[in-house]
């Protein structure tokens with residue numbers, strides 16, 4: 001069945017608040033909150049608020065139960081083998097920093113950490129910081145002309161000194177989806193761990209994280225139509241058991257004396273302090289809602305829109321697409337340059353047509369370097385977008401090009 005976009009839009013309160021023309025094409029930066037998540041957030045904050053994990057009165061007990069249920073919902077959406085594998089965080093950035101700290105003892109002087117030129121800065125900088133602390137080296141996989149991860153010669157890129165391989169599941173600039181299987185196979189062969197940045201993958205349907213073969217998977221709730229402020233970090237259970245804590249504080253211990261502390265079992269060991277309860281509940285509600293959608297219809301819809309967008313962009317003069325032109329193994333994230341015009345100017349003028357796009361380096365400067373540029377315009381799609389949004393962007397661009405050139 002074709003996707004009913006009008007019905008889909010009714011699940012997103014933003015459309016009742018933003019007068020037309022409103023063409024939201026900045027979903028890779030943040031998706032709009034869905035009604036189920038908004039309701040979970042406001043219900044908790046206004047009618048059910050209490051701190052979690054400690055209280056014995058009913059209100060606190062209900063909050064604690066709802067928090068545990070959010071973890072279960074995330075575990076189900078991700079395809080985790082058990083809820084304890086899911087650490088609730090404030091987002092992808094926090095999760096990747098957590099990973100870079102708890103894996104510290106596994107990296108020694110002269111070892112290598114492999115990232116890629118396709119990464120968001122949040123999957124580069126924490127590893128650089130870890131490498132510096134441990135005297136290790138950073139290496140990077142390159143990108144193809146299409147803006148995909150270059151997986152040739154993995155034997156050379158991942159050798160016996162490689163301790164960690166940290167790659168994105170989907171690029172936030174080119175939309176390319178990484179073929180993780182060969183990376184995982186090679187990493188396994190040399191005993192390296194694989195950390196995956198799933199921030200751009202999770203808005204596109206449930207996954208089977210346990211069968212991807214990776215060890216750690218990071219994501220943000222706000223990109224999967226939850227609230228801002230929450231995320232999750234999945235860690236394979238046998239690895240999880242062996243890892244030390246990250247932040248110290250309340251809720252992550254089993255016993256504290258002045259001399260020493262014993263730590264709580266995972267996942268609590270990694271969740272010091274009061275968590276972002278409302279946003280976590282919203283993320284769980286979003287995951288639950290997303291899990292019930294017809295993903296075949298949604299992905300077919302997004303593919304059609306991506307095709308329309310790419311064809312339209314290719315027909316415009318002086319435009320350079322950064323990223324694959326084909327529609328397989330990619331999502332609807334499309335970046336481009338307008339010759340001789342800065343991306344910020346393009347986005348500002350597009351705003352005048354009610355079109356929300358993002359311009360800049362998209363926190364991916366090594367990728368910008370690889371393409372010999374400093375900034376691009378990016379349009380990114382969600383299930384509530386339709387052909388009108390694409391056409392508004394293309395028509396706006398046509399005029400912008402006429403004005404600015």
Ligand code: PMP
Nearest residue numbers: 091092093120122172199200220
């Ligand atoms: N990785 C990727 C691929 C992203 O697109 C983003 C967000 N732009 C992040 C990591 C960081 O996510 P957050 O800001 O929610 O921590």
